Amino acid sequence: MISALLKTMRPRQWATKNIFIFAAIVFDKQLFIVDSFLRTLAGFALFCLISSSVYIFNDLADIEADRQHPEKKKRPIPSGKLPVPAAWAAGFFLAVFTLGTGYLLAPSFAYVIGLYFLINMAYSKWLKHIPIIDVLVISAGFVLRVGAGVTLIQVERFSPWLYVVMTLLSLFLGFGKRRAELALLAQGAGSHRKVLDGYTLPLLDQYIMIVSGTTIVAYSLYTFSAPNLPQNHSMMLTIPFVVYTIFRYLYLIEVKHAGGAPEEILLSDRPFQIAMFLWGATVIAIFYLL
Template identity: 65%
Template sequence: MIMHMIKALFQTMRPRQWTKNAFVLAALVFDRQLTNVPATLRTLLGFMLFCLVSGVVYILNDIADAEADRHHPQKRLRPIASGALPIPVARAAAIGLIVLTIPFAFYLSIGFGVILSGYFLLNLAYTRWFKHIPILDVLIIAAGFVLRVAGGVSLIQVERFSPWLYVVTTLLALYIGFGKRRAELTELADQANTHRRVLDGYTLPFLDQSITIVSSSTIIAYSLYTFSAPNLPSNHLMMLTIPFVLYGILRYLYLVQVEGSGGAPEDLLLTDRPLQITILLWGIAVLVIFYAFPVK
């Protein structure tokens, strides 16, 4: 019985979603400190703490949405909605995890503790209010990604981390967020607002235009970063990574608008082979360029 509830609790924390917390590693990689063992260990600890706190957020979100989830074709199978994980147990686990993680975050770094606490409070506000407000709901999601990057910066002694990466992170998160809303609106059709109230404030034309704006802006911002950031090789090799970003954005757009996917972006990341290959090749290219060539 206990093992069954632990399994249900772990499932509720959505480990498949923890890939988003990889943004904590951005400062480590793009500040050329991947070979710095102490900085790497601190960043990995920060990644783990973000995973635990984001897991707590999902627990609290499922508690708040339990009744609505019971009427959703897929979400009704979630542990809390299905009754496999009792709400009092889930609430106690969430409180316990927060009591453990936040103090340890401050131990790692005061700045990191503040950022992680802010991330948690922002998500509480999102669960309570902002998730029901069109546009603002996606902006809050994007802010969560920026806080992940900022958290990684606060954990190491940053030397030349480019502000352009905050811009790219924001735009990319908005792009994925609007894509997710479009997929949900298409999948649930006329019953969309009964499953996620905020969808009543969106239309497909508006979401398509929003996706066009942020996807174009993401490509432009990333392109500007590749030849204007202060810590890049003098031969502008970083510009060779632009095609990978361009294909990745177009591939996600194809999956959302043609394949009707995108309601769960983390599933696409874990299942779509072309997207995985693109991200892998981009990652390899970035590592080679950053760590094999001198800074300009």
């Protein structure tokens, strides 16, 4: 049962989704300040736990639909490996523990993760069935992760442009995920995820084209217009890496038919990993070494 619970908590997704909480400390040039780093690290751990609580409750809400899905039926709750009462108990415990500990860390941080939890509960119950709104809610979750990082440190140079970029990037990933699901499930998509009846592949391709292009433009504007960046505009050197990762993701979802789980791409696709590493190394070098 413990193994099934851990699998339901999705530890493989902790780093790939919750790492955005470190955006504030990195882009505010506080990464090597011990107190700021430890507070952000604690916030990251708590966001992982509240995310796991959300995953548990979402699986409980989707239990019948997941049993009809070719892959999701293997998850611990729909497969019966994790009993439903145990899943409810674990979900409540994680939520209460995280909110209480988060308040001790920083009251404003607790408010952010509380809002994240409530939005996702509404998503699990109602919002995930509404086309476009479902992806907007997913995007809001990533923006709240960035905001949570801001509440943990004394921000001095963090640019609001990063909220814009994060919003657009998460919309891009969300619509990409919906496209991959729709292509995988084909005619039976609606029976597995009701909201897919509100999408078509051409429509999703249009959404993806809009947000991918806008993401590149927004990030490019950030690299030379944000007030906290080096005056020599060296941050513009990171633009090619962002362009490549977006194009690579499009290639994977449309040619390789991947993308149903974006975090799996980050964990398995070597060219994508290399591009992200080079982007991160360049950002660190520009902010902390130049």
